[in-house]
Amino acid sequence: MITVIIAEDHQALIDGMKSFLKNEDDIQIVGHANDGLTLIESALKLKPNVIITDIRMPKCDGIVATKTIKTELPETKVIAFSMFDHDDAISQMKEAGASGYIMKNSSLQTVLEAIRAVSQGSTYFINEAENEYDTPKNELFFSSREKEILQLIAEGKSSQEIAEKLFIEKSTVDSHRKNMSKKIKAIGKNDLTKFALERKYDYL
Numbered sequence: 001m002i003t004v005i006i007a008e009d010h011q012a013l014i015d016g017m018k019s020f021l022k023n024e025d026d027i028q029i030v031g032h033a034n035d036g037l038t039l040i041e042s043a044l045k046l047k048p049n050v051i052i053t054d055i056r057m058p059k060c061d062g063i064v065a066t067k068t069i070k071t072e073l074p075e076t077k078v079i080a081f082s083m084f085d086h087d088d089a090i091s092q093m094k095e096a097g098a099s100g101y102i103m104k105n106s107s108l109q110t111v112l113e114a115i116r117a118v119s120q121g122s123t124y125f126i127n128e129a130e131n132e133y134d135t136p137k138n139e140l141f142f143s144s145r146e147k148e149i150l151q152l153i154a155e156g157k158s159s160q161e162i163a164e165k166l167f168i169e170k171s172t173v174d175s176h177r178k179n180m181s182k183k184i185k186a187i188g189k190n191d192l193t194k195f196a197l198e199r200k201y202d203y204l
Contacts (some may be wrong), residue, residue: 002177004120005031005046007039007053008060008081013104017052020108024175025168026145027115036060043069048076049119052111055082055089063096069099077118081111085191090125109175116143116179149176153196 004027006014021027030046033039035058043051051069066078070078079100080093090101097169099118102110102125114124120143142150145166152162159177163170181192189195 001113002027002029002050003046003048003049004028004052004115005033005039005042005048006064007036007051007057009054009057017108017111021112021115023169024033024112026143026174027112034058036062036065039065040068043076044072049074050115051078052081052115053074055080055093058179063092066093066096066098079118079124093144111177112175113182117182122183142183146176146180147177148193149173150180150196151199153193154199 004021006017006029008014011034014034018029018032020028021028024192030048031042033042036044036053037059039051039053039057040060051066053062053065056098058067062080062082063135066080069076074097078093078097079102080090080098081102081104082089083104093101100123102114117124134165148166152165158164159173160170166173175194184192184195185192
């Protein structure tokens with residue numbers, strides 16, 4: 001389970017993300033914050049796997065909050081969530097320890113992809129002009145759920161059949177497939193079904 005805290009001074013954005021993510025079986029929203037100081041306090045208390053944070057917030061901005069959190073919780077991954085795609089802002093968040101940077105006008109599907117990517121050791125930086133998805137070239141990271149889906153793909157199951165067998169939504173299966181396809185492309189593989197049949201993920 002990927003535990004997540006969302007920090008944003010507009011509650012409506014938090015509510016929208018919580019509503020979207022609550023149906024994902026591998027993600028749990030454990031807290032939220034409307035300012036930087038509350039984010040730091042919540043993070044140190046709840047120790048989430050992933051934090052999504054605005055850069056400009058009351059009391060303490062996202063850059064300072066990220067530096068503080070990463071000092072105390074180096075394993076926690078931080079994704080910046082911003083209206084600004086300036087290189088300076090992206091660089092500052094990278095220097096603070098962020099593993100991702102996405103725009104507020106990105107789709108909720110992008111938010112979901114970013115969460116899964118950083119939780120598994122990748123980075124995810126996106127802005128209006130480009131989409132950069134970096135997976136370590138010599139490593140692949142698959143969650144237990146992804147390995148289940150890969151096994152069922154190898155057995156020739158369709159996304160609908162996989163969804164019914166695992167008691168999840170077909171859209172969730174499709175999202176996992178898309179995420180896994182991006183991962184294997186980073187090591188020169190383009191066919192997810194063929195990769196599943198190789199069963200090399202059994203040893204990851």
